[in-house]
Amino acid sequence: MSVLSVKDLHVSVETEQGTKQILKGVDLEIKQGETHAIMGPNGSGKSTLAYTIAGHPKYHVESGSITLDGAEVLDMSIDERARAGLFLAMQYPVEIPGVKVADFLRTAKTALAGEAPALRPWIKEVNGAMKALRMDKTFSDRNVNEGFSGGEKKRNEILQLELLKPRFAILDETDSGLDVDALKIVSEGVNRAQESTGLGLLLITHYTRILRYITPDFVHVFVDGRVAEEGGPELADRLENEGYDRFLTDTSVA
Amino acid sequence: MTVVTPEQHGLKAHSDGGWDASEKGFVPVQTRSARPRSFEHTDFAPVNGLEAEWKLTPVKLIKPLLDDALDGAPYAIDTDAPEGISVEWVARDDARIASAGAPEERASANAWTNFEQALAITITGEEHSTVRISRSELGNTARAGHIVITARAHSNGTVLVESSGSALLSENVEVVVEEGATLNFVSVQDWADDAIHLASHFVQVGRSATLKHTIVSLGGKVVRVNPSVHLSGEGADGELYGLYFADAGQHLEQRVYLHHEAAQTRGRVNYKGALQGAGARTVWVGDVLIGPHAAGTDSYEQNRNLVLTEGTRADSIPNLEIETGDIQGAGHASATGRFDDEQLFYLQARGISEAEARRLVVIGFLSEIVQKVGDEQLEARLHTAIEAELEGTIS
Ligand SMILES: Nc1ncnc2c1ncn2[C@@H]1O[C@H](COP(=O)(O)OP(=O)(O)OP(=O)(O)O)[C@@H](O)[C@H]1O
Ligand SMILES: [Mg+2]
Numbered sequence: 001m002s003v004l005s006v007k008d009l010h011v012s013v014e015t016e017q018g019t020k021q022i023l024k025g026v027d028l029e030i031k032q033g034e035t036h037a038i039m040g041p042n043g044s045g046k047s048t049l050a051y052t053i054a055g056h057p058k059y060h061v062e063s064g065s066i067t068l069d070g071a072e073v074l075d076m077s078i079d080e081r082a083r084a085g086l087f088l089a090m091q092y093p094v095e096i097p098g099v100k101v102a103d104f105l106r107t108a109k110t111a112l113a114g115e116a117p118a119l120r121p122w123i124k125e126v127n128g129a130m131k132a133l134r135m136d137k138t139f140s141d142r143n144v145n146e147g148f149s150g151g152e153k154k155r156n157e158i159l160q161l162e163l164l165k166p167r168f169a170i171l172d173e174t175d176s177g178l179d180v181d182a183l184k185i186v187s188e189g190v191n192r193a194q195e196s197t198g199l200g201l202l203l204i205t206h207y208t209r210i211l212r213y214i215t216p217d218f219v220h221v222f223v224d225g226r227v228a229e230e231g232g233p234e235l236a237d238r239l240e241n242e243g244y245d246r247f248l249t250d251t252s253v254a
Numbered sequence: 255m256t257v258v259t260p261e262q263h264g265l266k267a268h269s270d271g272g273w274d275a276s277e278k279g280f281v282p283v284q285t286r287s288a289r290p291r292s293f294e295h296t297d298f299a300p301v302n303g304l305e306a307e308w309k310l311t312p313v314k315l316i317k318p319l320l321d322d323a324l325d326g327a328p329y330a331i332d333t334d335a336p337e338g339i340s341v342e343w344v345a346r347d348d349a350r351i352a353s354a355g356a357p358e359e360r361a362s363a364n365a366w367t368n369f370e371q372a373l374a375i376t377i378t379g380e381e382h383s384t385v386r387i388s389r390s391e392l393g394n395t396a397r398a399g400h401i402v403i404t405a406r407a408h409s410n411g412t413v414l415v416e417s418s419g420s421a422l423l424s425e426n427v428e429v430v431v432e433e434g435a436t437l438n439f440v441s442v443q444d445w446a447d448d449a450i451h452l453a454s455h456f457v458q459v460g461r462s463a464t465l466k467h468t469i470v471s472l473g474g475k476v477v478r479v480n481p482s483v484h485l486s487g488e489g490a491d492g493e494l495y496g497l498y499f500a501d502a503g504q505h506l507e508q509r510v511y512l513h514h515e516a517a518q519t520r521g522r523v524n525y526k527g528a529l530q531g532a533g534a535r536t537v538w539v540g541d542v543l544i545g546p547h548a549a550g551t552d553s554y555e556q557n558r559n560l561v562l563t564e565g566t567r568a569d570s571i572p573n574l575e576i577e578t579g580d581i582q583g584a585g586h587a588s589a590t591g592r593f594d595d596e597q598l599f600y601l602q603a604r605g606i607s608e609a610e611a612r613r614l615v616v617i618g619f620l621s622e623i624v625q626k627v628g629d630e631q632l633e634a635r636l637h638t639a640i641e642a643e644l645e646g647t648i649s
Contacts, residue, residue: 057595078602079607079611096600098622112604
């Protein structure tokens with residue numbers, strides 16, 4: 001069974017005012033097929049954790065480790081991490097001018113599989129996945145994320161999740177900016193991916209509404225760069241009712 | 255239609271300046287339309303490299319074209335003129351010559367003084383047709399060239415001029431798009447590494463006529479192509495595109511002048527460049543002038559440069575002059591930057607290697623212009639050429 005394990009992770013960024021500590025000892029373990037939700041106030045370091053796992057160069061790991069089935073992820077380049085089976089659905093997917101969605105998907109699939117997918121079945125698979133996410137066919141011919149609405153960008157992230165079939169996926173606020181119908185469609189896409197591949201999920205969210213469609217096995221409360229409390233799905237409801245007040249000490253910035 | 259004659263748009267300098275202005279201590283010419291013009295080489299003073307016109311150009315490398323007598327004889331071309339388009343060499347006194355403009359600098363005037371025959375391309379057909387002209391055997395003789403493209407009223411055509419091989423060439427290209435005509439003109443400079451090419455394009459776009467003008471500069475040691483486009487007829491439409499890719503030791507320059515002369519004209523300028531390797535150098539100057547009679551003008555110009563390695567230099571200088579209050583819109587943008595790290599991260603996070611991600615980003619960046627070329631065959635060739643340029647540093 002695959003395991004993604006984060007141990008005592010400390011991460012900083014360089015700012016104009018100097019080095020800023022963001023993650024201050026994060027511990028987390030996700031097993032294949034499990035769904036973990038991370039909730040926490042703005043600025044507590046949730047995206048930092050997501051980007052650090054994916055290997056964004058802006059974040060400096062000061063200490064700790066991230067392992068995938070025992071292999072040190074921190075020693076891998078960004079693309080090696082993806083090829084090892086990690087996927088990050090980004091909070092703010094970037095536009096890539098002049099690169100068509102269809103070409104991008106095929107290039108990514110080829111890179112991950114080590115060989116180009118057979119054309120016909122691949123096109124069929126892409127079209128099927130787009131249809132299931134209610135994405136118009138014309139998206140294939142558009143440049144990646146260029147001029148996409150916020151919700152369309154999120155669907156495009158989940159389209160990639162379904163087609164690229166990672167072992168572990170981090171969804172960074174994929175639910176933010178989705179209308180009620182889109183939330184359901186996107187959640188179904190995530191559930192399909194989990195059923196078909198036994199995906200391990202780390203779901204970063206501010207809202208319990210997505211957790212009605214994607215049931216978490218564990219909920220982690222993230223405050224000031226570390227996990228402050230862990231529990232089952234009921235913890236999410238409690239957070240929604242009570243907010244984060246009881247976790248905020250005077251050392252953390254609200 | 256009324257083609258503007260050289261007399262009408264002024265052979266002589268305006269009273270606020272002239273080619274002798276600095277000697278007399280006058281304020282230098284300010285307005286773009288008031289630059290001195292002449293067909294005579296000797297009317298322009300020798301170039302010392304400090305002039306605004308030349309200070310960004312490696313003048314030492316172009317000396318023969320500035321100062322020496324040039325060989326103005328016809329050269330070998332390869333073409334396949336379809337019905338509706340004629341291609342021929344014509345004498346200096348041909349009526350089509352001097353119908354679009356006059357030199358504003360010494361190398362251009364030197365070419366004008368020395369050319370013996372002009373390559374005349376005339377489009378008469380109203381059904382769209384395409385003519386391809388290639389030249390590859392100019393050699394290292396210092397040459398004067400002259401091309402005159404005439405799109406007759408209501409004609410519709412594409413003219414592709416592709417240059418390769420060695421060259422030491424100064425040339426003038428005149429383009430007249432008559433009333434209601436549609437012309438797509440693409441000039442591809444894919445010269446050999448030692449080539450030196452200076453070109454001035456003088457373009458008049460008439461009433462309700464449409465011009466798409468694209469400059470692609472990939473190969474050559476020094477390539478300087480300066481299009482001056484006058485939207486001289488009411489309702490004229492001009493789209494000016496450019497694509498350049500400078501490698502180590504290359505100097506690619508383009509000084510674009512778009513003049514909204516008549517009312518209700520629309521202009522778009524979009525130039526994109528990439529630079530890689532030590533000494534790769536590009537210059538883009540974009541002057542847009544919205545004249546006093548250009549009510550209802552809609553204009554936008556932009557230049558973007560993507561810097562791929564250290565040791566390159568890109569100059570990007572947009573200028574906008576507006577002489578009427580009654581315009582629809584006018585704007586400009588200019589940006590020169592390195593790879594967008596976020597774009598690279600996004601692609602790499604999907605398993606794509608760094609080298610491949612860079613390749614995708616560069617090709618994506620430039621393909622906006624390639625897609626404008628409007629000729630599938632040439633677009634495919636340009637994609638291949640850009641891939642080949644990229645082989646250089648990204649592997
Ligand atoms: N480059 C940077 N310069 C300065 N501060 C930074 C930088 N990058 C991140 N930070 C800070 O790190 C902290 C954590 O940011 P992060 O994006 O991880 O928060 P988050 O938990 O995802 O918040 P949100 O819920 O708003 O998405 C924030 O205070 C943020 O301002
Ligand atoms: Mg965040």
